[in-house]
Amino acid sequence: MNTTERVIVEQFPFWEKAIDIALPTIEADTFVFVGCGTSYYVAMSLAVAFNENGKRAIAVAGSEWALRHRSYLPDLTGAVVVGISRSGESTEVVQAVRESHKLGIRTLAITCEKDSSMARAADIVAFAPTHPDEGIVMSSSASLMLLMGLRMAGVTVEPxxxxxxxxxxxxxxxxxxxxxxxxxxxxxxxxxxxxxxxxxxxxxxxxxxxxxxxxxxxxxxxxxxxxxxxxxxxxxxxxxxxxxxxxxxxxxxxxxxxxxxxxxxxxxxxxxxxxxxxxxxxxxxxxxxxxxxxxxxxxxxxxxxxxxxxxxxxxxx
Amino acid sequence: MNTTERVIVEQFPFWEKAIDIALPTIEADTFVFVGCGTSYYVAMSLAVAFNENGKRAIAVAGSEWALRHRSYLPDLTGAVVVGISRSGESTEVVQAVRESHKLGIRTLAITCEKDSSMARAADIVAFAPTHPDEGIVMSSSASLMLLMGLRMAGVTVEPxxxxxxxxxxxxxxxxxxxxxxxxxxxxxxxxxxxxxxxxxxxxxxxxxxxxxxxxxxxxxxxxxxxxxxxxxxxxxxxxxxxxxxxxxxxxxxxxxxxxxxxxxxxxxxxxxxxxxxxxxxxxxxxxxxxxxxxxxxxxxxxxxxxxxxxxxxxxxx
Missing domain, CATH: 3.40.50.10490 (Glucose-6-phosphate isomerase like protein; domain 1)
Incomplete structure (x- = not known):
């Protein structure tokens, strides 16, 4: 069993902790979930989960929001941008959060690294630590960020x-x-x-x-x-x-x-x-x-x- | 040169006509562009074009809107659903338009067949005829539906x-x-x-x-x-x-x-x-x-x- 597999099968105790941690509550007219790669796909699922719970939401690739937010949301009034990044250092997501801040939009970070550029740039942070041995391929961290986001949508994640x-x-x-x-x-x-x-x-x-x-x-x-x-x-x-x-x-x-x-x-x-x-x-x-x-x-x-x-x-x- | 290629290179006179045809004007709080396959991809580009012109818009796959519109838009107030279909007969797009109608949402059809199930179900129709020899693979029709949608977004399509x-x-x-x-x-x-x-x-x-x-x-x-x-x-x-x-x-x-x-x-x-x-x-x-x-x-x-x-x-x- 290599490290990738070990992290996949050993991720569940981290889920158990994340089911109970305190998470911020936040209201918005529109939630914009932003991520790159795996985190963009987590963003897609979270946007659906938020909509299904009555909270209007869209998912946008990090580079797209950073460069051309008007292509996805012409009126930013009441929007909250939610950056998703395991490390909190993905260039485009950090840019997206910083750019949103400049535009006067409130920002929330969902991450596995509390002390990161994205977390520092965001107004609010939702954080759960991932398996310390996780490598390049994201596994445990993707699950944990999805789990946190689902809970913030209002989904009860049962043991x-x-x-x-x-x-x-x-x-x-x-x-x-x-x-x-x-x-x-x-x-x-x-x-x-x-x-x-x-x-x-x-x-x-x-x-x-x-x-x-x-x-x-x-x-x-x-x-x-x-x-x-x-x-x-x-x-x-x-x-x-x-x-x-x-x-x-x-x-x-x-x-x-x-x-x-x-x-x-x-x-x-x-x-x-x-x-x-x-x-x-x-x-x-x-x-x-x-x-x-x-x-x-x-x-x-x-x-x-x-x-x-x-x-x-x-x-x- | 087979028929597919012939339709691709012979599509431009149809564009020239579509640049000048009268198109409906319609206002909405949110435009929901709905299509399947090629028409879904046209929907994606049109949603961006509308947003960039200050008209809030999303693109949703036809089957997804027909089955679970709440996953994409929790509040339907002021929404207009825009069905995109060359033939106007794609089952899921017709369903999406009919379902929207039942929900009290105004609907617009963009199509190359004026006398089709989708066009009959929609409140308003934008129509341009495509090359008569177009086969299974969509070419001229995709361009024409994109062209009509761009014009409705407010884009001037120049000769x-x-x-x-x-x-x-x-x-x-x-x-x-x-x-x-x-x-x-x-x-x-x-x-x-x-x-x-x-x-x-x-x-x-x-x-x-x-x-x-x-x-x-x-x-x-x-x-x-x-x-x-x-x-x-x-x-x-x-x-x-x-x-x-x-x-x-x-x-x-x-x-x-x-x-x-x-x-x-x-x-x-x-x-x-x-x-x-x-x-x-x-x-x-x-x-x-x-x-x-x-x-x-x-x-x-x-x-x-x-x-x-x-x-x-x-x-x-």
Whole structure:
């Protein structure tokens, strides 16, 4: 077991602490969640979670908000910008928070590093420490920032989600290699709060195993991307609670084209149950996607602790 | 020259007409642009164009709005839903418009078929006829719906954009094959209004040439996806007007990793100038991406008039 895998399976005690820590409360006319890479995908899921709890929200890539906020929100009145960054040092997110501050917008930082440039620049900080051995590939920190954000949206994160995620990670880790064997193209499908998780899951596969991987809104898959479905593909379906039957129909179509499917919360060549209910299911799915990335890397003999071309923090000169 | 290519190069007289047709004017607190596949990517670019012109807007995939609008907009007061569909028959977009109507939201249809289910369900219709020979792969219709939407955002589409796009399509068609030769992985990068074009460009490559293709917000590319950059990759950079120097730096990084780059509006292994200025540049880039898809298909001996697994309209039973 390398460090990447060890951090994935050892992240749960950190979740247990984050379920109970005090978090700031903040009101806004519009919440703008801003992050880069993994943190942008966490931002996407949090924007949905906030909207579903009656708090208007959008997610914007860090570089986009820093450079051209008017492309995403013409009237900044009453906006709160929420920067998401594990290290608090990602250049574009720090810029986005500082730029927002200059524009007179209140800012909140969600981070795993209390003493960071982003945390210092923000008006308010939500903080949970991540596993000290976490490397370049984000795992525990992504889960913790999602967990904090869900709680701030008003979602109750129950202790049961920890046991659920632990079991799902164990089952995925054990059973995924057989269904993924010999597959080289990856697709992850999810709608609503799960689209951010699908995007992050695809990024995990991509950066950990150097495989081309794509996320799609579930029902968008028929509108073009379906052209690549074949016996070289592994798809992961993140089943929703509001239209699992429609999603199972799409999975059946994919399997008829030779695609192998892992169903998280519904049918597939491998079907893994999701123990919890509501928006916190996204936490369980996120952790499961992390171990899947590691297993695909294992199968390709790729060392996920040293992903090609990447560094732990993207700091631009 | 097959029908796909013929429609791409023959689309410009339809643009010339659409520059002058009467279009409805409509005010809203929030515009919600809704589409599937290509039309969703047009929706993304239009949402940016509207925001940049002071009209608050979001883009939502058709299936997502139809099923779970609260995940994207908790308060529907003052919203206008804009359905985008070439045929006006895409099941999820028709559902999205009908569902919005039931919720008491005003609806607008942007389409190339005046007598369609979506147009009949909508309160207001913006319509331009597309090339009669257009097949499964959307080209002329995507440009026309983008053009109508840009005009409704308040963008003046100048006749010069037609000549510009015609020249860019000709240059791309002639020069792309040499730079793309032997490349099997494709990435398209664009920010702001160009992210929708990058997404549509990647879809064109994917469905026309059955190649894995990915879009990213330009500066997001360093945050993970960069791990796949190598001598098997062709990247297309859709240069912005507000940070071309930063983008050229990223292009230099990619080229140092063996990636071949087509620069639309800036440096690359192939650099194609963009003649026009402002938001209408997106039209020129869109048309250029269409012919690139055809050229990659030509190189792989794939018939783009019959894309695998796809049909002209996705109608769900």
């Amino acid at each position: 049961a989600v920890v046991a659920g995620a632990r079991a799902t990670v164990a089952a995925m880790g054990e059973k995924a290699p057989a269904v993924a064997a010999g597959r080289h193209k990856f697709v992850v499908l999810g709608g609503g709060v799960y689209f951010g998780i699908a995007s992050e899951g695809a990024l995990k596969l991509q950066e950990m195993s150097i495989s081309v991987s794509q996320p799609f809104h579930t029902m968008e898959y028929r509108h073009g991307p379906m052209s690549l479905a074949d016996e070289d593909m592994l798809a992961v379906m993140l089943y929703s609670e509001d239209q699992p039957a429609e999603e199972a129909k799409l999975v059946a179509e994919l399997r008829a084209k030779g695609v192998k499917v892992i169903g998280l919360g519904g049918p597939g060549d491998l079907s893994l149950p999701i123990a919890t209910r509501g928006l916190q299911r996204s936490l369980e799915m996120l952790a499961a996607m992390q171990i899947l990335g590691e297993r695909i890397a294992n199968a390709k003999n790729i060392d996920s602790t040293q992903p090609r071309h990447l560094s732990k923090v993207v700091v631009l000169g | 010069a954009v037609v000549a510009g796009a015609r020249a860019t399509v000709a240059a791309m068609g002639e020069k792309a094959p040499a730079v793309a030769a032997g490349r099997h992985k494709f990435v398209v990068l664009g920010g702001g209004v160009y992210f929708g074009i990058a997404s549509e460009g990647a879809l064109k490559l994917q469905e026309m040439s059955i190649s894995v293709s990915q879009p990213f917000h330009t500066m997001e590319y360093r945050h993970g996806p960069m791990s796949l950059a190598d001598e098997d990759m062709l990247a297309v950079m859709l240069y912005s007007e507000d940070q071309p120097a930063e983008e050229a730096k990223l292009v230099a990084e990619l080229r140092a990793k063996g990636v071949k780059v087509i620069g639309l509006g800036g440096p690359g292994d192939l650099s194609l100038p963009i003649a026009t200025r402002g938001l209408q540049r997106s039209l020129e880039m869109l048309a250029a991406m269409q012919i690139l898809g055809e050229r990659i298909a030509n190189a792989k001996n794939i018939d783009s008039t019959q894309p695998r697994h796809l049909s002209k309209v996705v109608v769900l039973g």
